[in-house]
Amino acid sequence: MQQCTCADKLKSGIPLWRPGEAAPRLPEWAYKSESSPGSRQIQLWHFILELLQKEEFRDVIAWQGDYGEFVIKDPDEVARLWGMRKCKPHMNYDKLSRALRYYYNKRILHKTKGKRFTYKFNFNKLILVNYPVLDVDCGYYGPHFPTCEAAMQYPRPMPTLPSNVMMMDGAAAPIPPAAPQAVPARRPRGSVSDSSEESAPGDHTAEDGAAAHARLHYNHTMLQAHMYDRHLQMQEAQQQSMFRPSHRPPCLIPEPLRLGPASDPMAFHQLPRDHAFQPPKIHSESLPSTPSSLSDYSSSPQCSPMFDTASGTRFSFNFNFNAGSPFDRKPHQDLRSAFTTHVRVSSVDGEDKARLQEVSPGRITIDPTKDGRRERSPGRMPGLLSPPRPMERVRSRSPQRFVPKVVKTEEEDEKYTRGSSSQFLAVPRLLPMARRHSVDGCITSENNEEGARDRRQRWSVSDMLPDTGKAVDQEGGQNDEEGKDKSIPIKLRFKRKYSQSQEQPEGQDAPAPAAAETARVVRPWLDDDERVTTVRPRPRAFSTPAELSNQNSSANQQEKLTPSSTAPSAASSMGDLRREGSQEDSIPQGDAARSRADRRKNPHPLHVRVKVEQEEEPATPSSRNLAHHVRHYRPQILIKEEPEDLDDVFASE
């Protein structure tokens, strides 16, 4: 019996059939599954990424348009190749596209509407699902298949990045990454195997499992943190370009320091360049012709998704910070969006608002006690930037000082529904709190009277927090209902109120604005699927609005954003924020005790509400496919930013 599988043939170099040939009559082995116990077949999206990486298939399938977007130029050929790989000689585009459509529900892909044969990867999803990005075991797949370390042609550390700022789970100091030599032997190309089992940290290295895991954790955190930073920088720049006269700062990011291996926690960039995967060009007509003034981002990366084909499970990106093409920016931003996921600012003081987008990974503070100014939220700081594996739903134990002011909009609601999934990477708008504005139908309280009432409302809310010891409704029994509710636990009372307000139709016949808004906006409890972490904004000195105001308008084109965009855009969000921040002179200082300079240098950390949000279940799953849908029901992360504490917010009003 011939046990030769497709995989065997591929490994041995025996072609199944050449692209372009008529569908052959396949030999017997071709009809056998290549799957065998312990090794899963290649998945379609892996395969797509493979093709996208290979130069020779540029005329068949290629990156195009936005980041993660690709166009199948020759559907029949792609189908044939896929069928070849899967030993399905009758594969065609109709079938292949059905498989692709299944990725819609899984949020791996979505269709680029209006563009034929054009789909877009949801790298956000991929990253989360395939966490960790880094692994100590990095397979090698030949020149087209980057090793992990090559994939992590990591941006050189920011000069401002202290060596001890990342503190995950209480770790006081970073664990240095393994030396490159520790990377295990390379796997020959062609071994299509799922390394999910075989690449567990420590499996192939001499280091002890805990250390490996810690390092992995660290690496992943660093990666995400850095991406997060770059994401924010990009948003900042783009947003500036949208709302400021054009003119660009000479250099947003200082020339990176060349750090030695000992001091460089992410020394991947010192690895040989020939391992680096040359990313597909992410050029496109949708990207702007960026003026040279933009190109002085010293560390603009070439950033391209890469699938670790050897592992079959990991997904990574290439950073080439030496190859800063202006065309890199959009992808770059999207990539970072993938890590920041959804950021919303709802309540910060003027300066923090203005600086929020400058949050630096080097300043992401997991251990909040470092700031001696005041005590922070206790308890574990969940992995906003380093999600635990597996993703766990953690209930924040003590959200005492945590008074979120989340303005929930229909837009936001829709954003997380499948219907608007075309904006996977969109970052929701940031809603300034100190001076709340009406956004998409949200009720405002701009005038003084309402503002005052609003303050009372919010104070009352904070007073109702369990830890204040003042669980007395200072609203003075606005209605009988509320008086009756006194016997109800506070949290439940608020939940009820919140729910009621959510059910209120927006717009006409709204109840008293302040009450409605307060009820809608303030949600002082943590839901079961929410957690709290803390982010410290990067010091203002790193980039100022004035510097950023020089941004030209090309980023606008780059984003292809319009005010009427269906989904809130990062840039518009940041625009809201920036405009708020620019009014800082008109906003009373939130922390009178601190000088402005001091606050620039040491911005208050921000509480971040991290929501592990279940995807919306697809509507009306069929009976048979119900289980199917459930299988694909995966969590996502929603990040909502919160003020460090109430003093800043309330004092600023």
Next chain:
DNA sequence: ATCGGAAGCA
């Protein structure tokens, strides 16, 4: 062209 239900397969 695209979508998605349904059933089947490994």
Next chain:
DNA sequence: TGCTTCCGAT
């Protein structure tokens, strides 16, 4: 579980 196959609807 991840498709593959088929097919009716839009």
